[in-house]
Amino acid sequence: xxxxxxxxxxxxxxxxxxxxxxxxxxxxxxxxxxxxxxxxxxxxxxxxxxxxxxxxxxxxxxxxxxxxxxxxxxxxxxxxxxxxxxxxxxxxxxxxxxxxxxxxxxxxxxxxxxxx
Amino acid sequence: xxxxxxxxxxxxxxxxxxxxxxxxxxxxxxxxxxxxxxxxxxxxxxxxxxxxxxxxxxxxxxxxxxxxxxxxxxxxxxxxxxxxxxxxxxxxxxxxxxxxxxxxxxxxxxxxxxxx
Amino acid sequence: xxxxxxxxxxxxxxxxxxxxxxxxxxxxxxxxxxxxxxxxxxxxxxxxxxxxxxxxxxxxxxxxxxxxxxxxxxxxxxxxxxxxxxxxxxxxxxxxxxxxxxxxxxxxxxxxxxxx
Amino acid sequence: xxxxxxxxxxxxxxxxxxxxxxxxxxxxxxxxxxxxxxxxxxxxxxxxxxxxxxxxxxxxxxxxxxxxxxxxxxxxxxxxxxxxxxxxxxxxxxxxxxxxxxxxxxxxxxxxxxxx
Numbered sequence: 001x002x003x004x005x006x007x008x009x010x011x012x013x014x015x016x017x018x019x020x021x022x023x024x025x026x027x028x029x030x031x032x033x034x035x036x037x038x039x040x041x042x043x044x045x046x047x048x049x050x051x052x053x054x055x056x057x058x059x060x061x062x063x064x065x066x067x068x069x070x071x072x073x074x075x076x077x078x079x080x081x082x083x084x085x086x087x088x089x090x091x092x093x094x095x096x097x098x099x100x101x102x103x104x105x106x107x108x109x110x111x112x113x114x115x116x
Numbered sequence: 117x118x119x120x121x122x123x124x125x126x127x128x129x130x131x132x133x134x135x136x137x138x139x140x141x142x143x144x145x146x147x148x149x150x151x152x153x154x155x156x157x158x159x160x161x162x163x164x165x166x167x168x169x170x171x172x173x174x175x176x177x178x179x180x181x182x183x184x185x186x187x188x189x190x191x192x193x194x195x196x197x198x199x200x201x202x203x204x205x206x207x208x209x210x211x212x213x214x215x216x217x218x219x220x221x222x223x224x225x226x227x228x229x230x231x232x
Numbered sequence: 233x234x235x236x237x238x239x240x241x242x243x244x245x246x247x248x249x250x251x252x253x254x255x256x257x258x259x260x261x262x263x264x265x266x267x268x269x270x271x272x273x274x275x276x277x278x279x280x281x282x283x284x285x286x287x288x289x290x291x292x293x294x295x296x297x298x299x300x301x302x303x304x305x306x307x308x309x310x311x312x313x314x315x316x317x318x319x320x321x322x323x324x325x326x327x328x329x330x331x332x333x334x335x336x337x338x339x340x341x342x343x344x345x346x347x348x
Numbered sequence: 349x350x351x352x353x354x355x356x357x358x359x360x361x362x363x364x365x366x367x368x369x370x371x372x373x374x375x376x377x378x379x380x381x382x383x384x385x386x387x388x389x390x391x392x393x394x395x396x397x398x399x400x401x402x403x404x405x406x407x408x409x410x411x412x413x414x415x416x417x418x419x420x421x422x423x424x425x426x427x428x429x430x431x432x433x434x435x436x437x438x439x440x441x442x443x444x445x446x447x448x449x450x451x452x453x454x455x456x457x458x459x460x461x462x463x464x
Contacts, residue, residue, distance in 0.1 A: 008123040008207040015214060022223035028399050031171030032268075035162045036398040038191075039271055042158045043391030045198075046151040050384040051376050055147030057202075069204050072195065073213035075154075076206050079191055086173075088185050090192050091124040097189035098131060107138035144283050148384075152282040155387055159275030166268040167260050239356040240439040247446060254455035263403030267394045270423075274390045278383045287379030289434075301436050304427065305445035307386075308438050311423055318405075320417050322424050323356040329421035330363060339370035 009090050012080045020081070034082040041078055045071035125206050128196045136197070150198040157194055161187035241322050244312045252313070263317050270310040277303035357438050360428045368429070379433050386426040393419035 006014065020026050048068050049055040060068070083090045136142050164184050165171040176184070199206045252258050280300050281287040292300070315322045354362065368374050396416050397403040408416070431438045 008125050010124075012207065012210050015211070019214060019217070019223075023221060024224075032165040032168055033170075033398055035158075035165045035171065036264075036268055036271075036394060039155075039158050039162050039268075040391045040395045040398060042151075042155050043388045046155050046384060047388045049148040049151045050381055050388060052148055054149075055151065065202070068202060069209045070213050070216070072199050072202070072204050072206060073209040075195055076210050077213065079188065079195065080210075083188050086181070086184060086188070088188050090188060091128065093185045093189040094128050094192050094196075095131070097186050097193065098135060100186070102135070105139060107135075108140075149282055152278060152380075152384055152387075155384075156275045156279045156282060159272045162268060163272045166265055166272060240358075241356050244439065244442050247443070251446060251449070251455075255453060256456075264397040264400055265402075267390075267397045267403065271387075271390050271394050274383075274387050278387050281380040281383045284380055286381075287383065297434070300434060301441045302445050302448070304431050304434070304436050304438060305441040307423075307427055308442050309445065311420065311427065312442075315420050318413070318416060318420070320420050322420060323360065325417045325421040326360050326424050326428075327363070329418050329425065330367060332418070333367070337371060339367075340372075 007091065009080065012077065013084050016077055016081045017084065029081060029085065031082060031085050034078055034085060038075065038078040038082060041071065041074040045075055123207065125196060128193065129200050132193055132197045133200065145197060145201065147198060147201050150194055150201060154191065154194040154198060157187065157190040161191055239323065241312060244309065245316050248309055248313045249316065261313060261317065263314060266310055266314040266317060270307065270314060273303065273306040273310055277307055355439065357428060360425065361432050364425055364429045365432065377429060377433065379430060382426055382430040382433060386423065386430060389419060389422040389426055393423055 020029060045068065048060075048064060048071070052059045080090065083093075136145060161184065164176075164180060164187070168175045196206065199209075252261060277300065280292075280296060280303070284291045312322065315325075368377055393416065396408075396412060396419070400407045428438065431441075
């Protein structure tokens with residue numbers, strides 16, 4: 001008998017659960033606190049871009065690219081933990097939201113001149 | 117011949133690429149702008165929790181749970197797009213970051229009383 | 233006998249105190265909650281700029297300028313309330329912080345080419 | 349002839365103008381960039397509260413109180429600079445916004461049980 005492999009988001013969910021349990025951090029991980037920590041991590045990510053023209057590759061050196069990669073990871077890790085506490089399947093939620101967005105912003109096959 | 121299934125995150129990367137292309141939105145999607153949009157979505161998520169004690173399930177009604185699920189999705193969708201522009205594999209970055217976090221905050225097998 | 237006029241910031245502190253008391257909102261106004269609400273208001277402000285090149289006057293129409301003015305106000309109002317709860321004199325704190333910043337980033341009388 | 353004294357917000361506006369000019373930073377200070385920098389500073393402030401129950405005085409030691417005071421100052425300083433670029437009088441905007449808020453959330457002279 002084989003079991004279906006975990007998806008990558010489920011894998012991270014399991015890893016973060018284990019990580020928090022091993023450190024007795026679950027007591028701090030209310031949805032409210034995780035939402036706040038997520039905000040802080042996103043700001044640490046945004047900080048790298050605040051004085052740059054666009055953040056395109058040519059504007060970033062290696063040290064900055066590494067730091068940004070770590071911040072992207074931190075954002076995902078808190079997002080996964082928050083979704084876990086709220087029992088939300090992130091992939092399904094994202095697919096559903098894209099369907100709503102497609103209704104709100106229909107694609108124009110010819111030209112999409114106006115925006116948001 | 118079979119092909120390996122796309123991971124959840126790669127699937128969302130492909131979906132968001134197609135969505136932006138179909139709407140001619142790529143011109144707006146600089147890393148800087150996506151980081152800023154990500155911050156805004158995270159705040160819309162956090163807003164649901166700002167006056168609640170902890171955000172636990174009992175504090176949320178169905179309408180709020182649905183709204184929160186949509187906001188979680190929006191955060192993930194912008195995160196995936198930003199990582200895509202920066203050519204970062206989010207799952208690999210998250211696994212690497214957890215290894216660094218494990219060095220910074222070693223698990224105490226007996227008790228983890230002090231924190232961050 | 234004349235009394236010194238209240239400063240702008242003290243005036244807003246007094247107005248926000250009265251406003252919260254009249255609505256029995258003080259129970260919600262912990263420093264943590266006010267910091268979270270402040271984050272949310274700042275994101276509502278930032279949202280107006282996220283897809284614009286620079287946010288210069290020519291990029292903003294009247295409706296957007298009015299909305300931005302209201303968001304700037306909301307940010308200040310939550311900041312004043314948070315500082316009040318923490319018994320911080322915002323003007324004195326800002327002057328002190330500028331003195332620290334001046335040490336960290338000395339002005340170059342000739343040219344200031346490098347940055348932060 | 350006497351001139352009216354500057355208000356404390358006008359005083360900070362003048363100080364920040366001079367500070368930026370002396371460092372040739374005005375080129376970076378677009379409204380968009382200042383809004384992004386403001387978001388980052390607010391997150392640095394919020395970070396101090398993310399794992400605390402309420403952020404009340406008893407939960408903060410002296411080092412943390414000093415750090416929080418500096419972050420409050422940074423938030424105000426970016427807010428003042430952003431309002432200056434947008435030619436918004438922060439005090440007038442705040443007073444006007446409070447009048448709108450009073451219409452939206454009328455005070456209940458007896459009891460204000462429901463909320464936002």
